[in-house]
Amino acid sequence: MIFIGIFFYYTYQDHRFGTYEIPEKYEYLKKPIPYLNYAQKDSLHHIHKESNDLLVIGDGYSGYTFYSWYQPSSKGTLFIKGYETERNIELMPELLKDRTSIIIDATNNLYQLRSEETAIHEGTFDKFYPARFELWFQSNNEILPAVKIIEKEYLIDGWDR
Numbered sequence: 110m111i112f113i114g115i116f117f118y119y120t121y122q123d124h125r126f127g128t129y130e131i132p133e134k135y136e137y138l139k140k141p142i143p144y145l146n147y148a149q150k151d152s153l154h155h156i157h158k159e160s161n162d163l164l165v166i167g168d169g170y171s172g173y174t175f176y177s178w179y180q181p182s183s184k185g186t187l188f189i190k191g192y193e194t195e196r197n198i199e200l201m202p203e204l205l206k207d208r209t210s211i212i213i214d215a216t217n218n219l220y221q222l223r224s225e226e227t228a229i230h231e232g233t234f235d236k237f238y239p240a241r242f243e244l245w246f247q248s249n250n251e252i253l254p255a256v257k258i259i260e261k262e263y264l265i266d267g268w269d270r
Contacts (some may be wrong), residue, residue, distance in 0.1 A: 131264065132195055135239040138264045141165045141173065158220035161259045163189075163244045169235075169266035172228040177244050178220040179258060181213045185248040187223065187258075193231065194239035194262055200231050206245075213246075232267020240265045 131138075145153075145166055153164075158178040167173035175189050189209035191200035201208075208227040232238060241262045247255040 131237065131239060135194060135262075135264070138239055138262050140237065140264045141167055143168045144171065145174075154222055156222070158222075161220065161244065163242060163259050163261045165242055165261060165263055165265075167226070169229065169232060169268050172226055172268070173265070174224055174226040175209055175242065175244075176222060176224045177211075178222055179213075179244065179246070180218065180220045181216045181246075183213075183216060183248050183250070185213050185246055185250075187211045187213055188245050188247070189225070190243045190245055191229065192241045192243075194241045198231075200229055200240065201227075204230075228268035229265060230268055232265070234266055234269050237264040237266050239263075 143166075153176060156178075160178075161180070162178040164176040165173055166176065177187065177189075179187055181187075188206045188211070191205050192198060193200060205227065209225040211223050211225060229240075239262060241260055243260040244258040245255050246258055
């Protein structure tokens with residue numbers, strides 16, 4: 110009985126994110142590059158950024174890698190939040206944050222490259238929908254709220270279970 114409930118829940122999630130036409134206002138969005146070879150990954154480490162940036166690579170089948178450049182001014186945690194853009198539905202609430210969290214334990218004047226990866230559960234293979242990914246920073250000072258650093262939009266597909 111539990112198996113049937115889980116099956117229907119995931120079928121509903123896939124239906125919710127992968128069965129509608131991409132609205133015309135999002136047709137300009139690009140799909141992430143599906144993968145980087147070793148030379149391309151290595152070249153990312155040699156890029157000298159002068160501002161915060163976020164690059165998403167991958168697909169629903171193999172998962173997504175989030176490359177971020179951020180100049181830490183204090184210690185804390187860097188993490189990703191994701192949303193289906195049209196309806197502003199959060200993707201993998203809390204789970205995406207947990208899987209992409211990076212502890213910042215030193216500060217400096219450089220924009221450092223960091224990366225984390227995970228699959229996106231909402232949706233299904235080759236059924237693309239507009240998504241917004243946001244890079245956030247939460248200071249170790251608990252009084253300060255988390256701050257959104259940058260956001261990027263892509264057409265993504267989800268991970269079939």
